[in-house]
Amino acid sequence: MPALEACCRKWEFGSDDLVFPGFVSFVIRIVWLLGTVVAAGYFSEALRCAQSHALAGFTVAVVAIIVITVVVEGAIVLASARGPIVKPKKRWPVKHLLHLRLALFLAEVVLLFVGTVLAFTPVPTDLSGNSTIECPKLNQAYLLVQVIAVIDWCVIVLLVLCTLLYLDPCRFYSAQFNVTPEGRMAARHEEHWRAVESTWERRFQVVCCFAGSDDKHQLAYREVARLFAHFFGDMNVVMSDVAAGLVLLQKQHLANRQQAVAEVDGTAAVPVDLNSHDDREVLKSALHFMKYALAVYSWPLYTYMNPLCGCFRLVQYLSCPPCTEPQEHIIGDNCCSCYSAGITGISGIKDADIIYASFANDLYQSPFFVAMDHDCGSVVVSIRGTLSMKDIITDLHAHPKPIELPESPGFAVHKGMLQTAMWIRDKLLGESILDKAFQSAPEYYLVITGHSLGSGCACILGLLLQPLYPDLHCYCFSPPGSIINEAGAKYTEGFVTSVTLGQDLVSCANVHTFHMMKEELVHAIEECKKPKFRIFLEGGLETMCWCIGKGVVFNDRMVKEEEEEEALIEGGARGEELKPCCRSPNPEASLSFTPIITKHLAKTEEHPEKLFLPGRIIHLVDNGNTRGYCGGERRLRPYWTPCTSFDSIQVSPDMIRDHFPDIVFAAMSKILEGRDDDIEGSIVNHSTMTPSSL
Numbered sequence: 001m002p003a004l005e006a007c008c009r010k011w012e013f014g015s016d017d018l019v020f021p022g023f024v025s026f027v028i029r030i031v032w033l034l035g036t037v038v039a040a041g042y043f044s045e046a047l048r049c050a051q052s053h054a055l056a057g058f059t060v061a062v063v064a065i066i067v068i069t070v071v072v073e074g075a076i077v078l079a080s081a082r083g084p085i086v087k088p089k090k091r092w093p094v095k096h097l098l099h100l101r102l103a104l105f106l107a108e109v110v111l112l113f114v115g116t117v118l119a120f121t122p123v124p125t126d127l128s129g130n131s132t133i134e135c136p137k138l139n140q141a142y143l144l145v146q147v148i149a150v151i152d153w154c155v156i157v158l159l160v161l162c163t164l165l166y167l168d169p170c171r172f173y174s175a176q177f178n179v180t181p182e183g184r185m186a187a188r189h190e191e192h193w194r195a196v197e198s199t200w201e202r203r204f205q206v207v208c209c210f211a212g213s214d215d216k217h218q219l220a221y222r223e224v225a226r227l228f229a230h231f232f233g234d235m236n237v238v239m240s241d242v243a244a245g246l247v248l249l250q251k252q253h254l255a256n257r258q259q260a261v262a263e264v265d266g267t268a269a270v271p272v273d274l275n276s277h278d279d280r281e282v283l284k285s286a287l288h289f290m291k292y293a294l295a296v297y298s299w300p301l302y303t304y305m306n307p308l309c310g311c312f313r314l315v316q317y318l319s320c321p322p323c324t325e326p327q328e329h330i331i332g333d334n335c336c337s338c339y340s341a342g343i344t345g346i347s348g349i350k351d352a353d354i355i356y357a358s359f360a361n362d363l364y365q366s367p368f369f370v371a372m373d374h375d376c377g378s379v380v381v382s383i384r385g386t387l388s389m390k391d392i393i394t395d396l397h398a399h400p401k402p403i404e405l406p407e408s409p410g411f412a413v414h415k416g417m418l419q420t421a422m423w424i425r426d427k428l429l430g431e432s433i434l435d436k437a438f439q440s441a442p443e444y445y446l447v448i449t450g451h452s453l454g455s456g457c458a459c460i461l462g463l464l465l466q467p468l469y470p471d472l473h474c475y476c477f478s479p480p481g482s483i484i485n486e487a488g489a490k491y492t493e494g495f496v497t498s499v500t501l502g503q504d505l506v507s508c509a510n511v512h513t514f515h516m517m518k519e520e521l522v523h524a525i526e527e528c529k530k531p532k533f534r535i536f537l538e539g540g541l542e543t544m545c546w547c548i549g550k551g552v553v554f555n556d557r558m559v560k561e562e563e564e565e566e567a568l569i570e571g572g573a574r575g576e577e578l579k580p581c582c583r584s585p586n587p588e589a590s591l592s593f594t595p596i597i598t599k600h601l602a603k604t605e606e607h608p609e610k611l612f613l614p615g616r617i618i619h620l621v622d623n624g625n626t627r628g629y630c631g632g633e634r635r636l637r638p639y640w641t642p643c644t645s646f647d648s649i650q651v652s653p654d655m656i657r658d659h660f661p662d663i664v665f666a667a668m669s670k671i672l673e674g675r676d677d678d679i680e681g682s683i684v685n686h687s688t689m690t691p692s693s694l
Contacts, residue, residue, distance in 0.1 A: 003238050006095050007102065012166045015094040017240045018080040019533040026073045033066045039144065042137075049135030055145070058115050065111060069104050072097060084529050085241060112152050119145040196232075200225035208389045217363055217393075220416075224396040231514065235522065244532050245521035247539030249651040252524065254542070269645060272618060272638035274671070283618065283638065285376070286499055287668045289475045291347045292382040293451040294661050296369060298342030298359070300387065305346075305662050317341035332359035332367070343369060355379075356433045363390050364419040366457060370433055372440075378447045379437045381461070383424065385452030385478075385661070394420060395453055398482050398511065400609045405463060411488035412609050413460050414480070417453065421460035428465075446472035451661045452506060455479040459496050459614040463488075466495065473497070474615065478659050481646050482510035482611035489612045489643045496615025500646075501667055502622055502636070502658040508649045512610050517649045543653050612643035619645075620667050636667055 004011045040047065040059050047056040076097045083090030119142055204221040235242075273279045294301060303310035319337045333339045339359045343349060349371050357369035367384040386395055397416030405411065428434050438444065446469040450458040455476030460483070462474040476483075476498040484492065500507040528535065619641040622634065649655075657663060 003236075004095065004098075006098050012238055013240065014085075014238050014532075015088050015091040016080050016083070016085060016532045017238065018076050018094065019531075020536075022073050022077040022080060026070060026077060029066055029070045029073060033063065033070065036063055036066065043141045043144075046135045046138040046141050049138060052135055052138055052141070054118055055138075055141060058111070058118060058145075061111055062115075065104065065107055069101075069108075072101050072104060076101065081531055081533055083531060085244060085525050085532050085535075109156060112149060112156070115145060116149040116153070119149050197226055197229040200228045204393070208393060220363060220393050220397055223399070224393060227396065227398070227511075231518070235518070237522075237525070240532065241525060242521065244528075244535045245525045246651055247535050248524040248528055249517070249520055250653070251539065251542060253650045253652055269619065269621075269639040269641040272640060274638075274674075280672070282497060283668065283672055286475050286477075286497055286618070287665070287672060288376060289373075289380065289447055289449045290451075290477055290499075290661075290665055290668065292371065292373075292380050293385075293449045293454065293475070293477050294665060295343045295347035295349065296367060296382040296384040296450070296454065297346075297387065297661065298339040298367075298384075299345070300342070301661070302342045302345045314338070314341050314345055317344045329354070329356045330359075331357065332361075333357070339367075355437045356431075358427065361388055361390060364394055364416060365423050366391065366394070366420050366454060368424055368454075370428070370437060372437065372444070373447070376447075377441070377444050379434065379441070379444050381424075381428070381446070381448045381458070383420075383448070383450035383454035383457045383461070385450060385454040391453055395480070398611075400482075400485060400611055403460070403463060403488075405467075410485075411463070411491070412485045412611070413463075413488065414456055414483050414611060417456040417460050417483065420453075421457045421464060424457065424461055425464045434469075445469070447475065448472065449475040449477070451477040451664075452480065452659065455498070456483040456614075459483055459492060462495060463492070475499075476614060477661065477664055478504055478506060479613050480506050480510075481508050481513065481613055484611060484614050485609050486612055486643070489614050492614040493616050498613050498615045498617045499620070499664065499668065500613070500617065501620045501664045503650045503652045503655040504658040505649060505655040506659045507613060508646045510611050511608060513647065513649050516647075517651075613646055614643070617641045617643060617646075620664075620671065636671060638671060 004013060004015050004017075036059070040063070046052055047059060076094060079091055079093040079097060201221050204225055205218075208217070208221065237245075272283065274283070299314060302314060306313060317337075318341050327337075327340075330337070330340055340351070340354070340357065343354065343357070344351065353372040353374070355370040355372065357367075359367045361367055369382055371380050371382070373380050386392060394416040397414075397419075399415045400412035401415040401418055403411045403413050403418060434446070446465070448458040448462050448465075450456075456479055458474050459476055459479070462472055466472060472495060474492075474496040476496060478500055479498050483489075530538075617640070619639045620636045621639055623637045
């Protein structure tokens, strides 16, 4: 629904977002009221004293204003819970109740100021310095008021700061666009569009304030902000509406999950034959080189996989500065070599086999290391995935950029990953790192691997180095869905193997799939007849039931019947049939701004070339006997899947978790071991993943 407009401002929340915070505040006020009454009863004798008339009056005023506030906040909760998201007219009292609540808030501030002055006024004393207060417990009452006053001032400051966060920085009123003539509207929406882009740019500057502020970073923030402005600029919704839409999409996708799994065999996907020597060797090689993709995450991943004793286990791999000399081929490690210790702890690689390691992390500069793999006769380059705000900015720099290679004309790749891959290439070739590695083992071949962001950089680095090392191979784990265009994806099938798990969000994520999901999200919100608080409650219960292996989906039949009955009553009262709320001429009932802004988006928004996953793709698909985190079974089946199959985002409780590298590693391990009936059991117990098991 449109954002709430109150107090002559537009806010970053809707009139139906006050149910849960209002209820919490209502309960706190009730407890506060009971505590005040109990305290007044305890100090009743002191409050009746002649020296405490002011304090007694203050207590009565506090009780009165709390009672009024409780009534108003209860009314706000009831009014905010009325009607579906796209019918804000049913919640018309909310705006006026908020104005009344603001008046009460100001009264509370005034009363608190009076109470503070009263509590901290020096106690009258006689000539000898002794207090002249004769009422019992009055000193304790004043002390209690002092403590409460300090706490209340802290709460008020916190509330003011939270309120400022919900101010709309663009000061944009959708209703004003609809009442303005088209010529003035066009001029004003250009101003608004610039405000939206600058707002997103400021947000990235604040969030990434520690990432860097030079010209390179500012340019990256500006380009990413433009992408976000074009994505969210035509949606007249608040963030809670987006969250509710995701819950609705999750409900739809979970309801259709069995059907979607059954349809896998009818697509171009081909099951991986684990009885075939070739297919099994490909999967075994991928699992072998994934330990390098895990190792480059170093000690943060090691401690995450071993939460109880990981830090203690790493001690055996640490080096003490007085006892060891600095290693010139290790760049950016700390004094105790924690990053090098993490690599050794995860993969079991000997220090002598690490040819080069760079842990420097900056915009378009990802940590990587080069190691000798004597088991498979290869030189391995492993690139780290996303683990910092700088990496996130690199991920979001997702516009396609042509790659200049004589052997591969017409290829376009992810811009941020291309710049990172070029930086790594310059390091490898400029410092002759690969030449040094192959001097000791010229018969070895080159392997490039990585997870997430690192997998995209590995694929592009493979394209850049293939003219020099034609027998190289790349292993990309959980690659983003926006690495290379379709022509490049077909070309990389000869030397790239990608592995992705289940409903991995990142592997389906690109500009086009996000726009498709946005359209589905808006449609789901417009079609839903439930109030927002009920969407969140039912969605939370459905997710919890999924976690314990119970496929519970709430039925909407009763809601639809109530809506139809209400529509008949309202339609009969007006003598006309109700129209769908999304087509209502009322601007507040529309989830998009105005036709002229939509037309502006169509003219100005770029439609970049679609990017895909690279190489031959092994997709580990749930075969239907799935469950969540807490019980039951999860059975996976590997498929050779074309890159064009990842054309939509499936919202599910495990779409984030399926991207974690340790989850992917455990799934691949159990499939190869023939024990895919208990994949989740091994995933939950991270401590079982030791260097020897890797």
